[in-house]
Amino acid sequence: MEESIVASDEEYLTEEEEQPEQRGIKRKHEDDEDDEREQINQDDEQEGGTQSTSHDNSIVVANHYNKLQEKGLAERFNSKIFYLRNFNNWIKSMLISDYLEKIKDSMQHGSPLRVLDMCCGKGGDLLKWHKGRITYLICTDIAEISIEQCRARYEKITANDPPERKSFQAEFFTADSTRDRLRERYIDPSIELNLVSCQFAFHYCFESPKQAEQMLKNVSECLKIGGYFIGTIPDAKDIMKRQRAAQSDSFGNDVFNIKFLSDPDDLPIFGAKYNFHLDGVVDCPEFLVYFPAFVKLAKRYNLKLIENVRFEDYFQMKIGKGRGLIEKMQAAERFSLNGNRNLSRSNEEEYKHAKDFLLQKGGYENRRKCGTLSASEWEAASLYMTFAFQKVKGPIE
Numbered sequence: 083m084e085e086s087i088v089a090s091d092e093e094y095l096t097e098e099e100e101q102p103e104q105r106g107i108k109r110k111h112e113d114d115e116d117d118e119r120e121q122i123n124q125d126d127e128q129e130g131g132t133q134s135t136s137h138d139n140s141i142v143v144a145n146h147y148n149k150l151q152e153k154g155l156a157e158r159f160n161s162k163i164f165y166l167r168n169f170n171n172w173i174k175s176m177l178i179s180d181y182l183e184k185i186k187d188s189m190q191h192g193s194p195l196r197v198l199d200m201c202c203g204k205g206g207d208l209l210k211w212h213k214g215r216i217t218y219l220i221c222t223d224i225a226e227i228s229i230e231q232c233r234a235r236y237e238k239i240t241a242n243d244p245p246e247r248k249s250f251q252a253e254f255f256t257a258d259s260t261r262d263r264l265r266e267r268y269i270d271p272s273i274e275l276n277l278v279s280c281q282f283a284f285h286y287c288f289e290s291p292k293q294a295e296q297m298l299k300n301v302s303e304c305l306k307i308g309g310y311f312i313g314t315i316p317d318a319k320d321i322m323k324r325q326r327a328a329q330s331d332s333f334g335n336d337v338f339n340i341k342f343l344s345d346p347d348d349l350p351i352f353g354a355k356y357n358f359h360l361d362g363v364v365d366c367p368e369f370l371v372y373f374p375a376f377v378k379l380a381k382r383y384n385l386k387l388i389e390n391v392r393f394e395d396y397f398q399m400k401i402g403k404g405r406g407l408i409e410k411m412q413a414a415e416r417f418s419l420n421g422n423r424n425l426s427r428s429n430e431e432e433y434k435h436a437k438d439f440l441l442q443k444g445g446y447e448n449r450r451k452c453g454t455l456s457a458s459e460w461e462a463a464s465l466y467m468t469f470a471f472q473k474v475k476g477p478i479e
């Protein structure tokens with residue numbers, strides 16, 4: 083691949099300032115500094131009345147992920163979101179390797195490196211942990227079948243290791259990270275973790291303040307001082323921006339759709355619910371993560387925000403280092419000015435940004451080929467952001 087682009091800047095600008103479309107979720111937060119605390123209290127009081135509905139949601143999510151079939155390579159290749167999934171996987175690879183490096187740089191050579199993969203699913207990140215040469219991994223997820231598949235995948239990856247000297251040891255259990263205390267389920271509850279990773283899943287805890295608190299308690303409880311909490315979530319600000327632009331409760335394209343189940347003009351900080359549909363992979367309720375509330379809550383658990391970066395910016399930041407991996411992971415599709423017989427989409431509009439990019443570049447760099455995502459896939463990829471927190475000793479200002 084000569085050059086990797088996914089979209090031109092003009093088409094997918096991020097705006098730094100808070101946009102009016104944020105007001106729906108912001109208003110309540112601004113009204114009262116202790117708003118989240120109030121919501122927690124209300125939650126406690128109403129527990130009997132609201133719990134069943136709330137649990138129903140977790141059951142829907144668990145059932146949804148349990149039902150997802152493992153797809154073969156051919157089926158995955160023919161999916162409309164083949165490159166999008168690989169691109170998301172590349173982002174995770176870069177994020178994970180970045181923080182594993184930071185951890186290794188700060189610890190004594192030969193010290194154990196222990197990781198919690200919270201909401202691990204079928205173990206999509208197991209190879210990353212293997213390549214990252216960690217010592218110990220805890221895998222947990224609400225979906226029992228996913229955990230079984232994750233364990234099986236781990237056995238496969240480590241099958242050639244001598245049993246007494248596996249490349250890394252691991253434990254697996256089913257739990258609701260938003261309700262259960264994970265520590266009580268660990269083989270060693272006194273374990274000290276270097277890294278907690280929660281990929282494409284933290285948003286499920288924003289159903290209620292109580293669930294968000296439990297999730298963050300689970301993150302922080304066994305994390306060493308100096309250890310990191312990393313993840314990927316939908317960017318609520320961007321979702322609101324798109325909802326406002328669409329002037330509809332439902333928007334998307336042929337690969338994804340978001341349908342608001344809460345009133346977009348009067349969103350609560352917790353429980354702002356929408357249904358997310360992603361072609362053949364996701365179709366279940368999710369919750370907007372109002373980021374300032376996330377940061378504020380995290381502080382209570384001594385987790386200090388290090389960075390939060392939208393995927394499109396993260397791509398720009400990491401492409402220098404991760405170009406080779408993009409190609410290896412097939413995280414972008416080859417587009418050429420000389421003809422494109424093998425593109426996944428026949429609609430030329432899907433690659434207009436790549437063509438414009440090359441025509442513009444070609445003038446002075448003579449580039450004829452680049453790597454890209456179709457416009458529809460990019461619209462879905464650019465819904466997301468990465469985040470990283472560090473566990474610190476004292477209270478955070």
Ligand SMILES: C[S@@+](CC[C@H](N)C(=O)[O-])C[C@H]1O[C@@H](n2cnc3c(N)ncnc32)[C@H](O)[C@@H]1O
Nearest residue numbers: 147201202203206224225258259281282283286
């Ligand atoms: C989109 S998948 C991501 C899986 C994995 N982290 C990855 O990146 O491949 C979201 C995962 O979150 C899990 N999940 C959702 N709610 C959960 C909860 N309350 N507790 C634990 N896991 C949960 C789902 O079962 C699912 O496996």
